[in-house]
Amino acid sequence: MRRFFMRTSSLKCVLLWTMIFLLAISIVGCKKKQIRGEEETGMMTEEAIPGEPVVEAEPAAGEELPVVERKLIGTAVAGKTWISDTAALYTIYFDFDKSDLKPEAKKTLRQNAAVLIENNNVKVRVEGHCDERGTEEYNLALGERRALSTYKYLKALGVKSDQLMIISYGESRPEDPGHSEAAWNKNRRAQFTVISQ
């Protein structure tokens, strides 16, 4: 009798667990379907997109713009800067990564110094330049060093400091836009520009 009852209750237990199991499945299944439906209707959010922030741009290329840079008379052309009808200053050149003056450069500067002393009303700007190798920002500093060593030598030769200014253009204004050794040699330079009063 006991055995019969136990078997009965075990069977009932099994039935009970099966019912619970099926119930669980259907609940979870229902939930999935429910959420998928939600996804479709409740999911879409809406946003108004404000326009691109205002950027005041320059007019398109091709329009005439006033020249802002001070007028420079007597700029270096092919290594020579005329400062009057008869007098000229000559560009000097440097070795790669160097700012010290080579013997030929010093010879040229001795000539330039004589011209500047004789024309002592003329003010010039010594421009230091680099070739395109190396980074642009470091080349700005290197160009300045070249202009500075030129300036110091001219001063030592007797040129008045109020006749001289220095500037560096780094690699941004090559004499020769080529990419060969020959072009690079022409670009590592200090050249002279006459500044208007």
Added chain:
Amino acid sequence: MIGLSSSCRSKRKKSRLFLFSIIIFLIGGLFTPSPSYSKVYIDINAPELHRFPISVQDFQNLGSGKSVGSKDAGEDIGAAIGKILRNDFEISGLFYVLDPLVYLEEPGDAGIKIGQFDFEDWTLIGTEALVKGGYEIYGKNGQNLLLEARLFDVFQMKLIYGVRYKGRTSDLRLMAHKLADTIIEKLAGQKGIFQTKIAFISPGKKFNDLYIMDIDGHNVARIISNNSVNIFPSWAPRGDGILFTSYSSGDPEIYLRWLRNRTPVQLTNKNGLDYGAVWNPQRNAIAFAASFEGNSEIYRINFNKPEKLTRLTRNWSIDIMPSWSPDGKKIAFVSDRSGNPQIYTMNHDGTGVKRLTYHGKYNTSPSWSPAGDKIAFVTQERNNNLNIYAIDPDGTNLMQLTGGPGDEERPTWSPDGRILAFSSSIDGKKAIYILQFKGNKAPIRISPPDLPASQPSWSPYLK
């Protein structure tokens, strides 16, 4: 409820307890949300990045067909959106973007909502995520655009994200980039960078103009053009302006170009060179190099009092090219105090100078990453080629990032710290490229093909 004999009593108690706990568990299960949008599809912190396969179908015209212009113009919009999204996902480095040529579903054959298309068409080609969408042009002269987009999890066959944008048709690219950024955020947990911009210069024969552009090279806008040399742009920390160096008053000086105002503000006015200005992320200091005291040193000014300079370096050598750490406490810079240019770091007040680079004879252009864990810079190799490298701020983990012919310069980080932009010069042709910091894909050119471009600076997040 169930009749049990006394012999089952102990079993019954246990069963009841067990039954009770199961029921509680099931009831609890009813109320827990299904594992949905918190799933991380792309782990951006994984050391090896697995590219996540994604498909983007061209968007469909949902409108009544009454749009401005011809039917062709309408089709162009849907294809344009698809193209922008696919290109953005490709550039981001996170995805393997499936080519539309391999899509099984013909365009126009199916809709964009669940139930309107067959997921199997997409699982078969191996895509894990799918972007579908539509657009509608409306309003006077077709000036308004509605974009509807859906991002699907193809394996689980469900919608991850859906959104509608309403804006102007002329802002189409902006809307597509915003969508790309948001999809990237949903899948990777970090917002994309496609609404940011890159400032750069276009070198001319004698003069340089300053520009900004979108990350994909579109929307190029010229913002400084003054018949002068304009160089070294760098963004203000809120993305509302750009610092740059200009020769327009004779000497190189520092200027600030607010984006909303065509007239730049001059910040320095000293003899000698003033250049390479960078604004700290805390927005209270601008560092730059100036040579008015005899040789190039690094100085700091506050934007609201630019006439008061604080000198940071004291050295007979060239000290230039500052770059702020993201917490504003340190500055990386270049000095040739050892005899040739190398990278150093110092505290923001100039104390604690430490040399960082020891390899080679020429290391310049430091750029500190947004997370503060890396400094990218440029090395000049023995054959004079310039290449991008990276190093940890403590001087360890030196990595070479570019190689081969051509010169790479001026690395600048995306605000999420995952991509570097830089200028590359091959045979004198200058263009701007980007490179994934993690992963070894080749650099991609982003500047427009017909415009020489160099000296990039990546904006902060703008939206």
